[in-house]
Amino acid sequence: MNTAACALARATPGGFGWAGAGAAWLSALTGWRRRGLTLALGLLATLSLPPLGLWPVLLPSLCGLVWLLAGARSRFAAFGTGWWWAWGFYSVGFYWIGNAMLIEADRFAWMIPFATIGLAGVQALAIGSATWAVHLLKLAGLARILALAGTWTLAEWLRTWVGTGFPWNPIGSIWDAVPAVAQAASVLGVLGLGTLSLLIFTLPALAADFRPTRHKLAALIAAGLLLAGLWAAGGARLAANPTEAVDGIRLRLVQAAISQSHKWKDELREAHLLDHLNLSRGPGFDQVTHVVWPETAAPYFLDLDDRHRALVASAAPLGGMVLTGAPRVTPRGVEPVTLWNSLMAIDAAGQVLGLYDKVHLVPFGEYVPLRAVLPIAKITHGGIDFSPGTGPVTLSLPGLPPFAPFICYESVFPGAIADRGGTRPLWLLTVTNDAWFGRSAGPYQHLAAGRMRAIEEGAPLVRAANTGISAVIDPVGRTVARLDLGQRGIVDSILPQAAAPTLFSRWGNGAALALALSLVIIGFFLRRMESIER
Numbered sequence: 001m002n003t004a005a006c007a008l009a010r011a012t013p014g015g016f017g018w019a020g021a022g023a024a025w026l027s028a029l030t031g032w033r034r035r036g037l038t039l040a041l042g043l044l045a046t047l048s049l050p051p052l053g054l055w056p057v058l059l060p061s062l063c064g065l066v067w068l069l070a071g072a073r074s075r076f077a078a079f080g081t082g083w084w085w086a087w088g089f090y091s092v093g094f095y096w097i098g099n100a101m102l103i104e105a106d107r108f109a110w111m112i113p114f115a116t117i118g119l120a121g122v123q124a125l126a127i128g129s130a131t132w133a134v135h136l137l138k139l140a141g142l143a144r145i146l147a148l149a150g151t152w153t154l155a156e157w158l159r160t161w162v163g164t165g166f167p168w169n170p171i172g173s174i175w176d177a178v179p180a181v182a183q184a185a186s187v188l189g190v191l192g193l194g195t196l197s198l199l200i201f202t203l204p205a206l207a208a209d210f211r212p213t214r215h216k217l218a219a220l221i222a223a224g225l226l227l228a229g230l231w232a233a234g235g236a237r238l239a240a241n242p243t244e245a246v247d248g249i250r251l252r253l254v255q256a257a258i259s260q261s262h263k264w265k266d267e268l269r270e271a272h273l274l275d276h277l278n279l280s281r282g283p284g285f286d287q288v289t290h291v292v293w294p295e296t297a298a299p300y301f302l303d304l305d306d307r308h309r310a311l312v313a314s315a316a317p318l319g320g321m322v323l324t325g326a327p328r329v330t331p332r333g334v335e336p337v338t339l340w341n342s343l344m345a346i347d348a349a350g351q352v353l354g355l356y357d358k359v360h361l362v363p364f365g366e367y368v369p370l371r372a373v374l375p376i377a378k379i380t381h382g383g384i385d386f387s388p389g390t391g392p393v394t395l396s397l398p399g400l401p402p403f404a405p406f407i408c409y410e411s412v413f414p415g416a417i418a419d420r421g422g423t424r425p426l427w428l429l430t431v432t433n434d435a436w437f438g439r440s441a442g443p444y445q446h447l448a449a450g451r452m453r454a455i456e457e458g459a460p461l462v463r464a465a466n467t468g469i470s471a472v473i474d475p476v477g478r479t480v481a482r483l484d485l486g487q488r489g490i491v492d493s494i495l496p497q498a499a500a501p502t503l504f505s506r507w508g509n510g511a512a513l514a515l516a517l518s519l520v521i522i523g524f525f526l527r528r529m530e531s532i533e534r
Contacts, residue, residue, distance in 0.1 A: 023208035026064055027071025034077075035084050038068055042088025049093055049169055051444035053177030058201040061085075066145065066205040069131055082131030083124045090120035093169045096442030100365065100379055103260050103436065108379055111364070123166065126155035139527050141209050142219070147523030149198040153516035156191055157509060160413060164363060168412055169445060170194050176448035179477050181227070183234030185455045186476075186502040189414045192512030195519070200227050243474045245494035246401060252288040253481070254279045256297070257467040257488035260435040264381040269299045273311060279490050280315035280322070288317050288492060289399065294466040295325035295341070295408055295433040302326045302344055303352055313350040320399060321347045323464075325407065325431040328357065339384045341366060343405045343431055345397050354397050357389025358407040360416070392416060394423045401426035401498070404459070408432040412449040415508035418457055424505065426498040428453060428461045434468025434485075443468040443485050451477045458499035475499040 029037060045061040047054040065085050072078035097115045101108040130151035139147050152171070160167040172193035175182040184193045203226075206219035256275050262268055276298075280291045293315075300308040302324075316322045328342040340357040347353055363369050367385035368378050378385060396402045404418045404425035411417070411430050418425050430450055434443040447469045454461040454473050460480075461473040470483040474496040481493035503511065 020208045023067040023070070023205070026067040029068070029071065030073075034068065034071075035080065038065070038081055038084040039088040041065055041068075042085035042090075043092055045085075045089050046092040048174040049441065049445060050173070050176050050448040051441055053174065055174045055178070058171075058174065058197070059204060062198065062201040063205040065131075066148065066202050067208060069134065069144070069148070070140070072131075072135055075132055075135055078135030079128040079132035081128075083121075083128030086124035086127035087117075087120050090123045090169070091117045093441075093445070094120050094123075096437045096440035096445075099438035099440055099442070100436040102438075103379075107377065115364075119166070123159060126159050126162075127152065130155040137524060137527065139523050141526075142206060143523040143526035145199070145202045145206065145523075146519040146526070148202060149195050150516040150519035150523070152198055153191055153195045153512060154520075156194060157513060157516075160191075160416070160509075164360070165413060167414065168409075168449075170414075171197050173445070173448050173452065176451060178231075180232075180234035180238060181230045182452070182455055182477055183237045184230050185452055186237070186458060186504055188512045188515065189456050189504045189509055190452045191414060191509055192515055195512060195515055196226060196230065199223070238476055238478075241474075241476045241499050243478060243480060243494075244497045246497050248289065249400070249495040250287055250289045251462060251472065251493050251495055252280060252285070252291045253462070253464045253470045253472070253483065253491050253493065254291065254293050254297070255465055255467060255470045255483045255487065255489060255491075256294075257486060258435065260433070263296075263433075263435070263466075264299065270308075273298055273300070273308065276324075277311060277315045282490060284492060285317065289320040291315050291317065291320070291322045292429070292462060292464040293322060293324035293431070294464045294470070295431040296327060297324050297431075297466065298326040298344075300326065301329050302346065303328055303355075304331060306350070309346060309352075310350050312346050313348055316346060316348040318348055321345050321353060321397065323429065323431070325433075328355070337384060338387045339382070340389055341386050341407055342389075343407060343429070345395070347398075354395045356391065356393060356395060356405040356407075358386070358410065359388050359391040360410045360413060361386050361388055362409060392419045394419045394425045396423065401495075403427045403429050404457075405429045405431075409446070411446065411453055414452065414456060415504075417453055418459075418505065420508065424501060425457070425459055427495060428457065428459050430461065430463050431465075432463065432468055433466040435466050437468070439486060447471065456502065456504045458502040458505055460496035460498065462493075462495065472496070 041061045041064045044057050047057045069081045094116050098112040101112045133151045134147045156170050170190050172190035200223050203219045203223040207216045254276055276293050302309045323345050326344050328340040330338045343356045345354040361367050365379045368376050394402050402423050406417050437443050450461050450463055451473055455477045458475045460475050463471045472480040472493040475498050481491045483491045
């Protein structure tokens with residue numbers, strides 16, 4: 001048994017002795033028993049994610065992780081502790097990606113292991129690096145807890161941009177089911193909310209430390225007070241921000257629920273466009289000012305196709321417009337041919353009043369990295385890779401407050417959807433097609449990411465999905481209107497007013513990074529103080 005395990009084993013048997021005994025057993029594990037249990041704790045943690053939201057499971061999961069880290073005998077073992085936990089967490093958290101490869105299973109099913117457990121393994125490198133860094137600093141007790149929360153947050157920040165970024169399911173997203181606690185994202189963003197969450201669920205691990213009982217009680221009380229404080233402060237923010245409507249605007253969201261396997265069939269494309277048109281002009285159309293269609297709802301190059309653009313225009317209310325996803329391409333004869341995944345605003349006269357081209361493209365979905373050397377086709381329709389647009393942007397269109405548009409998985413990038421140097425967006429618009437994910441956890445997790453963006457920016461979110469979950473969410477994360485996964489139809493809604501600018505809307509991820517670095521520094525100095533005392 002290593003030194004850390006021996007120290008834990010000496011914990012007094014009364015009161016918190018159960019924690020000491022459990023921690024000693026965990027920290028003494030070696031080999032595949034250690035890896036298997038670490039993996040199991042990561043799998044357990046996935047129950048905290050949407051749609052289940054069973055966030056209390058993080059208490060045993062993360063305390064167990066801390067105790068296993070305490071028993072790491074080497075840097076490699078410390079790295080493996082974080083990696084195995086995160087691999088379990090991300091593998092289940094990403095399982096829904098496999099649905100996209102089953103749309104054309106004969107071509108893409110072979111990619112499922114690489115896109116799910118393989119991607120999870122790559123993403124887990126970040127958390128493994130965090131636990132490795134904590135071990136490298138030779139920290140114990142409270143110093144280890146603080147440094148782990150800090151390095152973990154820095155690792156999640158790296159996930160937002162390294163290799164184009166894929167920050168799906170950060171720890172802070174577990175609070176989607178608890179709107180009051182989620183309000184902390186208005187200050188620290190989802191990354192900083194994750195930092196506080198890690199403290200809440202790892203401070204109780206100190207109950208196993210070989211210290212006086214009063215110190216253990218202090219750790220438990222600190223975790224409880226932190227959670228209670230977030231809950232109370234968030235509840236006050238919710239109460240102070242009732243949902244209020246922007247005058248003169250009535251939105252209609254269209255969810256046609258078209259199967260992805262049928263969406264791009266040539267003989268069905270016009271029928272799909274007419275389907276959106278008919279749903280848009282259904283009962284109550286005369287009360288609507290703006291119609292919102294989902295990603296690529298119009299499967300034509302509308303800026304070059306007068307006939308189909310005129311059809312789309314017939315769904316626009318007089319004085320209003322249709323906001324629709326559509327592909328966009330360079331005019332015929334212009335080389336090189338460039339393709340964009342776009343959002344277009346079209347009025348009743350058929351004019352394109354504004355457009356936005358998607359910036360964060362999905363690797364292997366919308367383009368193939370290293371195409372010159374990888375003999376792989378992209379998963380989406382067509383043989384030409386999409387190109388990224390420039391952004392983020394704020395669009396100002398007639399009759400609407402300025403808004404930030406984003407398409408599909410762009411909604412998972414905290415701090416990257418609003419133009420910090422320009423006009424503040426007063427609402428957020430995302431168009432998406434979650435039919436790729438089937439009836440899985442994916443659409444619920446995608447919606448949770450969008451809700452976090454609304455809370456962070458203090459701006460309501462309007463979300464139109466082909467199928468997935470179409471919704472209108474107010475600036476503090478409350479659902480105003482909703483069409484559920486797989487449901488076909490329309491939903492009419494107000495456009496909620498924006499809240500006052502949040503601290504996150506000014507600082508972005510800066511506050512979360514400052515907090516993370518501060519915790520690492522405090523942990524390092526605690527270690528030095530303990531060394532001096534000894």
